[in-house]
Amino acid sequence: MAAQSEPASLQQETLRRRLPVVVAGLIVISIALVTRMVLFQAPRDPRLEAYLQAVRDANYSSTQRQTSARGIIYDRTGQRLAVNALQYRVGISANLVSDPDFMVQQLSTILNLDPLKVNEIVRSGVPYALLATNVDPQTYQQIAALNSVAIVAEQIPRRYYPQGSLAGQIIGFVAGDGDTFRGYNGIEGYYERELAGRTRQAEITINPLELPSDDAPEKGQDLVLTIDRDIQFLVESTLASAIESSGAVSGNIIVMDPMTGDILAMASWPPLDPNNIPLNDERLLRNPAISDIYEPGSVMKVITMAAALQAGAITPDWVYNDEGVYLVGGEEIRNWDGQAYGIVDAETVIVESLNIGASKIAVEALGRNAFYSYLTAFGFGSRTRVDLEGEQLGRLRIPGDETWSESDLGVNAFGQGMAVTPLQMLNAINAIANGGLLMQPRVVKQVIHGQEVTNIEPIFIRRVISEEVARQVTSMMVAAVERGLDGRASVEGYTVAGKTGTAEIPSPVGYVTGATIATFVGFLPADAPQVSILVKLDRPKTAIFASQTAAPVFQALAERLVTYLEIPTDEDRRYLVAEGGIVGALRP
């Protein structure tokens, strides 16, 4: 009956008969699908394989430029001279937005943008669209708080110099955007590699299963300078008032520690504010203390003297007869006042700054080979290798050069016919101040790399003269200050060694009349110098001679520095030595 034997209606019979047809159809389709899958694994055409790989690369990684925070520049006391101001560039991957209404509302509010525009961007479905540049960190925090995968924020580095124009020429500046973002000139330029850290243009995996590779962009290294912000400020204000009072068009002051070659301050007029770079005037961007060259003038006599003494060509009791005119290589050499000084000794050559005496020492006693080899040993004609970008090497013709002539020897002896940078000059004088060692000048004394602090030791280049000769020349320089300058460079309580230089300014058609470059180079205390100072004023109007312009600036600066650096007076030191105190500070 129906219940037991499943009564098959006609329709049911048809269904049973026809089902196999349907099953056959389904089997054919399934086999086709599986075959297609299998065929997908068949060896692929190389072009297809390459295309496949390109699609994979695009899917699983994205090329990102990961900029690292630039290193911070500190002065020697830890004051920040250059820092990073954070800014962000905010974009959106519209294809990843899950809640467009919310996103439009939030973004337009936070970024203060037109909601209609934001709406258009958010609903465009494009993989990337820029929303705003120069977004400050506070605003960025709000954006980041939305915590959406769709938002793409890119840090844009901006450099900020909190001290303004202070030490602007030493620091240099940073310019450019993206790939061209880098430091130029000064420390920013010289230490670009260290400061920039490692900015990567990298394939970043966007697969959440894979950890991003650990070579994340490395933060730039921080630099601690030998520059002292307070001394720098003192130097800059001193220079500014000196420029004003002397009517000079420009000038430089460098303060160094002659023992180590540390530059404590280095200022040039006109100043440069790295926050507002005058990119249209390349000349203003340079640091004149290392990049402008000038004829050093009489300061060179000290070098000539040191060379002759070291070579044994003369002794401190050497004398000569000054006749007022001296012929070298067909060129007449006269003293600064045109006078004949008669029989004078070596010290008087320095004290009275006698051109003829310097020439005679170089030409007759020393000879050209020895003279130029000493000049070279003092660092003239080559860069000091200070760690600042933009240094010039000066100009020194030596025998063997086509343009060199015998008369060059005669005038080079008192600093004419050659050109030096202010730093070169001071560094050479430092070799006399510190007992004969040529140091490599430097502005960076520490590199901070994460937790690791690397101290940079002073670099000793070579011994140029003996301590004995250094002491002899120093005493001549002390005499020059004490006897030759009427106290215009003296500092009460301290023995000061120094030398003026009044150089004429060469032009293609001879020297410019009435215009000079006045320099004073000195150090103190003379027997154990702690600071050496170079003051250089270009074309001062109030007086021609350096003794009247540059020397008083040195004096004013030195008086402040001994206080600031707490340099004990000579008397105090003798007292301390007598008490068995700091013996080493006084040379026997």
Place this chain on the structure above:
Amino acid sequence: MAEQTHPQFIDETGTASPPAPVRKPRSTAPAPAFDALPRTMSRQNERTQSFLQTLDKPLMAVSGLLLAIGLMMVYSTTFDWSYSEWGNPAQKVLEQARNVGVGLVGLAIVIVFDYRRIRRLSVVILLGTIAALIAVLLFGDDVFNARRSLIGGSLQPGELAELAMIIYMAAWLSSKNTRVKSLTYGLLPFAALLGIISGLVVLQPDISTAVIIVGVSGVMFFLAGADLIQIGVIAGIAGIMGLLVVFGGGLGYAENRVGTFLDSITDITRADYQVFQAYVAFANGGWTGVGLGLSQQKFNNALPAPHTDSIFAIIGEEFGILGAAFVVLLYAIFVARGFTIARRTPDPFGALLAAGVTLWIISKALLNIAVMLALVPPTGIALPFISFGGSSMVTVLVGVGLILSVQRANNVREFAAERRGQRASADRSRGNGRTRLSSTGGR
């Protein structure tokens, strides 16, 4: 004869309906139509059939396995997205679990309610579906240039229409019996009905759903005994109509899809973006796959809709061709079981319903897979049991519930027949006259 004793249970097809559907599953098996045993009688009997025993285990096993794979793959494809959007990697898989839960409740309701009652509701269901389809055209939400959903995307009448159409087709075709062959009773009403429903769906436009509706209904028509010549004619007309709709009907989006599709069968690089990304997934997977969870294509929208329409490609990437073929095999087992049930069902409505639902599910699966393999133009069709989705999951599980309900009726009937056979001998020895009487009366 039973027909004469209980004419009220006989419907127009001449087959039986049960006197009452199963209300209390824990109670003894309800008597089949022809038996009509008193309830008290059943309770007294020591051998009973539990609710679970009446369900088809192979079908449940294969469905359960597919559901498990689905949940696993939904988690694999959504954990990153869920974590970045909601802070909980399980967010989407929990939503899917909820969808499965709702679907299983629907499945249980259908079983308890009994498919034969649904038959009586088939007209109401169809009218409701037509109303919903019209409503979606009038008030629906626009998503991707199409109106397919109501109430913020939570209800897609297209999915419902497929199932409703199958239920109605089964009811209508079985009621026509051999008259299906006739032009006026069979083909013309069939074509009209199909035209209305699929037309409404095409207007959304949702061509893939229309294709499923037309295809499954057509095959059901064929299975119900349609005239082969008529079928040939209607298939030809449908083919021409389809081409007209696709190429000439102003449906630019479909035309483009079909255009790139034809190129892409031979040159995969010319395929639609999504399809090529699916190909990349299969290429990454190779024979054995990169391993569970390790697909790369699913991240960052490289392969769009990795948890819904594209999930099969991710299976191919993570488990390789072998894993993907295994899933195809599970569908094949599902079909084999569904069709076996259809064959075993004496009631033409149940048979057509079981065959129709099975066909519907496998059509969706094959269409989805074919799209992923660039063999069919891209359409938005979910992979049954596996893809993330609400409407799709619930309708599929309700469909499985219908098949289970059909098989349950078979089981109950067979059990009753078997028991009756045993008891006939046992009762005679015990001298249970009532049973014998009833038993003989049934014969």
